[in-house]
Amino acid sequence: xxxxxxxxxxxxxxxxxxxxxxxxxxxxxxxxxxxxxxxxxxxxxxxxxxxxxxxxxxxxxxxxxxxxxxxxxxxxxxxxxxxxxxxxxxxxxxxxxxxxxxxxxxxxxxxxxxxxxxxxxxxxxxxxxxxxxxxxxxxxxxxxxxxxxxxxxxxxxxxxxxxxxxxxxxxxxxxxxxxxxxxxxxxxxxxxxxxxxxxxxxxxxxxxxxxxxxxxxxxxxxxxxxxxxxxxxxxxxxxx
Amino acid sequence: xxxxxxxxxxxxxxxxxxxxxxxxxxxxxxxxxxxxxxxxxxxxxxxxxxxxxxxxxxxxxxxxxxxxxxxxxxxxxxxxxxxxxxxxxxxxxxxxxxxxxxxxxxxxxxxxxxxxxxxxxxxxxxxxxxxxxxxxxxxxxxxxxxxxxxxxxxxxxxxxxxxxxxxxxxxx
Numbered sequence: 001x002x003x004x005x006x007x008x009x010x011x012x013x014x015x016x017x018x019x020x021x022x023x024x025x026x027x028x029x030x031x032x033x034x035x036x037x038x039x040x041x042x043x044x045x046x047x048x049x050x051x052x053x054x055x056x057x058x059x060x061x062x063x064x065x066x067x068x069x070x071x072x073x074x075x076x077x078x079x080x081x082x083x084x085x086x087x088x089x090x091x092x093x094x095x096x097x098x099x100x101x102x103x104x105x106x107x108x109x110x111x112x113x114x115x116x117x118x119x120x121x122x123x124x125x126x127x128x129x130x131x132x133x134x135x136x137x138x139x140x141x142x143x144x145x146x147x148x149x150x151x152x153x154x155x156x157x158x159x160x161x162x163x164x165x166x167x168x169x170x171x172x173x174x175x176x177x178x179x180x181x182x183x184x185x186x187x188x189x190x191x192x193x194x195x196x197x198x199x200x201x202x203x204x205x206x207x208x209x210x211x212x213x214x215x216x217x218x219x220x221x222x223x224x225x226x227x228x229x230x231x232x233x234x235x236x237x238x239x240x
Numbered sequence: 241x242x243x244x245x246x247x248x249x250x251x252x253x254x255x256x257x258x259x260x261x262x263x264x265x266x267x268x269x270x271x272x273x274x275x276x277x278x279x280x281x282x283x284x285x286x287x288x289x290x291x292x293x294x295x296x297x298x299x300x301x302x303x304x305x306x307x308x309x310x311x312x313x314x315x316x317x318x319x320x321x322x323x324x325x326x327x328x329x330x331x332x333x334x335x336x337x338x339x340x341x342x343x344x345x346x347x348x349x350x351x352x353x354x355x356x357x358x359x360x361x362x363x364x365x366x367x368x369x370x371x372x373x374x375x376x377x378x379x380x381x382x383x384x385x386x387x388x389x390x391x392x393x394x395x396x397x398x399x400x401x402x403x404x405x406x407x408x409x410x411x412x
């Protein structure tokens with residue numbers, strides 16, 4: 001009856017089915033379970049089984065291990081040794097490396113770094129002096145390079161005929177700025193293209209640097225006016 | 241007691257005051273001194289690479305014998321880094337020296353170096369206007385086993401040890 005119930009409930013699949021089939025075939029007597037015999041026959045049937053899915057194999061293994069434990073307890077009981085199940089006991093995992101108990105107290109070892117020595121102190125002093133000297137040489141080289149760069153820039157007007165252009169522009173501005181008026185720099189352009197603007201702006205900047213004119217621009221990208229800035233463009237007394 | 245003192249000196253690795261050893265062994269000063277002398281003689285007697293010496297005032301240390309120090313020091317990490325040691329050497333050589341002068345020689349990292357050296361008891365920093373006046377301490381002389389503890393003595397010793405080229409670089 002229990003066998004039929006198991007079949008009807010769909011539990012007769014896998015290991016349960018195996019036990020049921022063993023009972024049907026008369027291999028085991030379900031009314032008089034000889035656990036040793038049942039386990040042996042079950043394991044034999046498992047070995048003969050076709051390969052199934054992981055779930056079925058896992059379930060089968062669980063039943064097999066349970067039956068083995070029941071078998072071992074039965075054998076021990078026959079030998080007269082009482083078997084008492086310990087509550088909550090679980091076997092510890094086997095660790096082949098545990099040959100002896102681990103040491104609880106490590107040995108006292110000195111792990112401090114060593115102090116610096118006097119020769120090392122003197123060595124670093126020489127090192128510091130050498131670095132000091134190298135830094136001075138670097139600073140000297142940098143100053144020399146800056147001096148050469150300034151010299152190059154200073155000589156640039158000569159190579160670009162800038163002084164001639166400054167003189168020419170000064171003459172052009174003399175008439176206009178001497179009357180105290182400012183002039184829109186656009187009006188001074190010889191050609192409105194890029195090179196014309198550069199050719200005018202450079203001399204204007206030199207004139208401003210020398211304090212002879214003032215360049216005024218009330219807003220960014222707004223009109224740029226050239227205004228008198230020095231004695232050179234002061235109105236003549238004779239004009240007054 | 242001698243073995244206990246030996247273990248203590250080995251473990252600490254730095255000069256240990258005699259008072260600390262007396263307190264540890266719970267013995268009298270005379271007994272502890274005798275034990276230290278026996279220990280020192282023992283190491284010397286067997287020509288050991290390790291020696292027990294007195295440094296500073298009533299302090300004792302277990303250290304590598306000087307004749308072996310150079311060979312083995314590459315194996316052990318040093319507690320003072322090279323930049324820190326460099327700053328310390330500049331202070332020791334030019335003392336008494338202002339912190340601003342040291343910074344001019346060593347750069348801005350010298351500020352943190354000075355703080356660390358003061359914390360380790362190797363340098364003393366006294367307020368001097370808007371900067372500090374730096375000198376080495378008694379601890380510095382004990383640390384390096386120098387004969388004199390006075391700042392002038394330390395500086396003179398270094399001047400004797402350092403060659404003329406180095407002197408010229410710093411002074412010239």
